[in-house]
Structures are given as structure tokens and as C-alpha cells.
Amino acid sequence: MTTPVLRGKPTLASVTDQVSDIVLNRPTGRVWLLSFALALALTALLGAGISYLLVEGVGIWGLDMPVAWAFAIADYVWWIAIGMAGTFISAALYLARQEWRTSLNRYAEAMTVFAVSVSGLFPILHLGRPWFFYWLAPYPDRMGVWPQWRSSLLWDFFAILAYLIVSILYFYVGLIPDMASLRDRARTRGKQVFYGLLALGWRGEARHWARFETLSLLLAGLAVPLVFSVHSMVALDFSEALLPGWHSTIFPPFFVAGALFSGFAMVLVLGIPLRRCYGLGDFITERHIDNLAKMMLAAGLFVDYSYLSEIFTAFYSGDPYDIAMTMHRFTGAYAWVFWTTIACNVVAIQALWWPRVRRHHGVLFVLGIVVLVGMWFERFMLIVSSLYQDFLPSSWGMFYPTLWDLAFLFGSIGLFFTLFLLFVRWLPLVSMFELRKLVHRHGGAPA
């Protein structure tokens, strides 16, 4: 252990005060207000888009045959993928006893909950008649119809539903002891009631803690396979189809790697400004940022390997359609999307091999955004390049996005940041009870 997990000389009281003061006493800053106004404006744009879509239908997007899946599905995959790293940091690193995760898991879990909530909107809105989305749920209805269990759309419904509920539960259970800390430190009636209700009367009795720890461990153990299964289901939406470029067994692991890659990028993109604006440098140290950069590089290399393996498999199979699709990616109408993906996800991340880059937070922030952009383009490429020129040349056609396509993409970013900024003001950014445990374990002053 070269650099410590926590900086300075933290005590049980100081870590609690430092984190809870951000929520309880710190005045709302101008940067926060400006960001919140911008995020709200974008959310309003999304609201307008959804209202218009409910009236007019999905034709307001640039969808048509043959490209009937485009932005909405790319947005959906992009968002749900971003959520994955939050659960991974929280659960897998907890099971692996990686102490450095303690400073990151809270905001990473919040990121997961919000990203999954935002992602769930897209498949519903894409249905054509979104108000019938509940037909996907198996319930005895008067039509006598049951869902089609063999369809990957249904698997997806179950996967998103389970993932959303489990990640909310996981997030909330981890918050309960911290809500008690805020309740006990709040000095206004409104805050005491707000945090008091959320704390459910948590007192911190030893046997309560024992049950709490058992539950945390078991939930983490369930969350890890859940992450892998959910993103594999997303991949099955594609690989269950027969299109060249989609119908491939590599998709589930390839999607999981891509999910972790973009998720780590988002954790960096959120963490670097949070650390700076809220003075969290004592908790999110150089070591955390460095580790996140390394994780992003590792996940990125998995993604790069998958790109290579896809290309190799296409040519090795000798299948003329697969080869034609791959050549279209390199040189076709959407070649620029492919090469942007390669530039962002393969070339740019190689800079992370240098420790100097991993220590420079400005560069890391930009690289995180580059990766997020690259991963969005990758999803767009996967979806559109397989659809626009399929088996019959007579049914080839281009996809052009409309302004509404862009409004939904940027509006969803606005919705995510609205939720995230509210989280920043109302809930503790770092898990206080886990910090206290860490301080205790490393022999910090007891009081």
C-alpha cells in the first residue's frame, strides 16, 4: 500500500462531520445552481419530447425501415451500461475486500440507480404504444394472453425490473445508518423529520449491525451475478436476432466489458468534479483516481479484444454477409462512426498506461468523456451498421437522426444530472459508517 486510502488524520467524529456538513450546513453553491438549472432545462426538453412522442408516435424519430432501431436503443444500452460499474465497484470490490472502494461506493451506487432509471424509459418509449408496456408483465388478464417467454424483449423486461429494484434496495440499505447520523446531527425540524423518516429509527445496536452486515454481504453476492446477467440479457436482444454483426455468441461478455468500461468512465467524470467542488480530497485520494483509471484501462482492453475477435470471426467464418457487414463498417456510409469508436475506445485509452496521465485529473476527466462518447458511438455503430444494409440490397436504406433524436439523448443526460445533483445536495456523498469502520481498522483515534 503506497498511498493511504484516507488522507490526513481522520477520526470517527471528523469523518462523520466532514461528510454530513456537506449535506446539512454547506450553502448551495453557484456552480451547483447553474448546473441544476442546465440539467432541469434539458429535462424539460426530454419532457417535451416524451409528450410529443405520446401524441405523434415514434415517427418523430428518424426511424424507418430498414433501420427501425437507432438512437433510442443506443441510448438505452448506453445508460444501462453506465449503471453496471456502480454495482461492480460497490459489490464486487466489497466482496474482494478492496478498502479503497469505501469512498466511492455511495456515489457510484447513486449513479447506478439513476442511470438504470433513465435507461428504462427508452425501451418503453420505443414500444410504439408506451401506455401498454405493462402487457410485458405476466398477469392474468381478460384477453387471455400471456407474454411470449421465448422472446428476449421479455427477458429484458425482467432483467431491467430486477436490476432497478435490487439496485434501489442496495442503495437504500447502505444509506440507513448514514440517515441516522444525519438525523442525529440535523438542527432544523424539517431535516430531522426528513432524515428521521429515511433512517427508519436505526439505533446502531450490535445485533442490528450483525444482521445488517450479513445482508450487505449477501446482497453484494447477489448483485455481482445480477450485473453480469442483466447486461448479458441486453446483449441477447441483439444476438438472438439473425442479422450479421448481431448473431454472435461473443455478445454477452463483450457487452459486459463495454458496460464496465463506460461505467468506470462515468465514475471518473462524476468523481473528479465532486472531489474538487466538495473538498473530498481526504476521502477520494490520488490512489482512488489512479485505481479507477487502471480499471477503465483494463475494461477498455477487454472491449478492444472483443472488437478484434469480432473482425477475426467474421473473416474466419467465410460467411459472405458477415464479411460484407464488417467491410461496410470499415468503409461504408457509417465508417466515420466506426473510426470514431476506434479512436475513442482503442487509441485514446492507451494514454492510461502512463502513470503521469493517471495522476492528471484534468486529462482523466477528458478521457472519461471521450470514452463515454466512444461507447455511445459503438452502440450506434453496432445497431445501425447491421440494419442499414442487410441480406437484400433492394431493402437497403440510410438512417438520419431528427432533432427529436438528439433531444431525447441530451434530455436523458439532463434527467440523469438532475437526479444526481439532487442526490449531491440531499444525501451523503460518502458512506460515513464505512469510513468510520475504516478509520477504526486503521487505528485512528477512537474519539
Add this chain to the structure above:
Amino acid sequence: MNAPREQGCLAQFASVPALMAAVRTLRADGYTRLEAYTPFAVEGLAEALGPVRNRIPLLMLLGGLLGGFGTLALQWYAAVIDYPIDVGGRPNASWPAFIPAALEMTILCAALAGVVSMLVGNGLPRLNHPLFNSERFEAASRDGFFVLLRADDPRYEIDRVLHDFERLDPLHVEQVLP
């Protein structure tokens, strides 16, 4: 209104070792109904206080099994009995295709069972509690370590309890009344 089990005598200690020592001494003295409050999970403390009834793993296993096999049964009933659809001659009971939904419901039901059993086991939500009347108890969520000797302990007698606490060098002792 509040039963004796929610009253007693509360002592604050300076550190985890002091708290552990106090709990061990009190247990050796013959007290059986005592509770300890700490700002984070202290390893071994719950066991030192007495037997812990922790059924969360079992209940989560049952929840998971119920969710998984329940979903499989539902799919089988819907696809074979109530609404069979012939898709290219594939069997109605397409077990491999039934796995994904069953897997997700296994995890969901296990997680729900776990959270509910943690809350029920801990007697939460319980927004009001006599302990919250203590001014000092606020520290239990920050840096305070407390032991509560419950009034329903057979050995509980306030003078004896105060005397027994004094030996342990607490920071503070007070009675918790309804």
C-alpha cells in the same frame, strides 16, 4: 406504554476496547439482557452480548428458491396449459428460454426477502424509542459507544447496576426511562 425491555441504564464508553471489556465483565457478572450501540459494526460484539438470531441467509435462500421456481412454474403454466403457441414446432415447455426470467426473479426475490427480514429482525421501522430521549445518545451514530442494561434483566436493580457500571470507568451513566 413502553415495556421494561426498552428501559434501563445507559453507559457511554470511550473506545471499542473499553466497550468490549465492559460487555465481557457485565456478562461475567451474570447480566444477560444487555445491548450495545456503536457507530459502526464492531466485529465480535454481537456474539459477546449473547446469542444472535440471524436467519437472513436462510430466508434469502427461501426467497430466491420461491422466486426462481415460482417463475418457472408460472412460465410452464402460461406456455403449456393456458396459452400454448406453436412457434416453428418448438416444444411448449421451452426450458432453456425460461431460464433468463427465472434467474432474474430468483435474485430479486432473494434480495427482497433479505431486506424485509433484516428490517423485521431488527424491529424497524421504529421511529420513536426511549433511547432517543437521551441527549448523549446522538453520539451513537458518530463516535459514541454505549451499553444498555435492560430493566427486564433478572439482576436489574438500579443501585447494583450503577455500582457495576462505576467499576468499568464509563464516560457517563444515565437511566433510560419511558
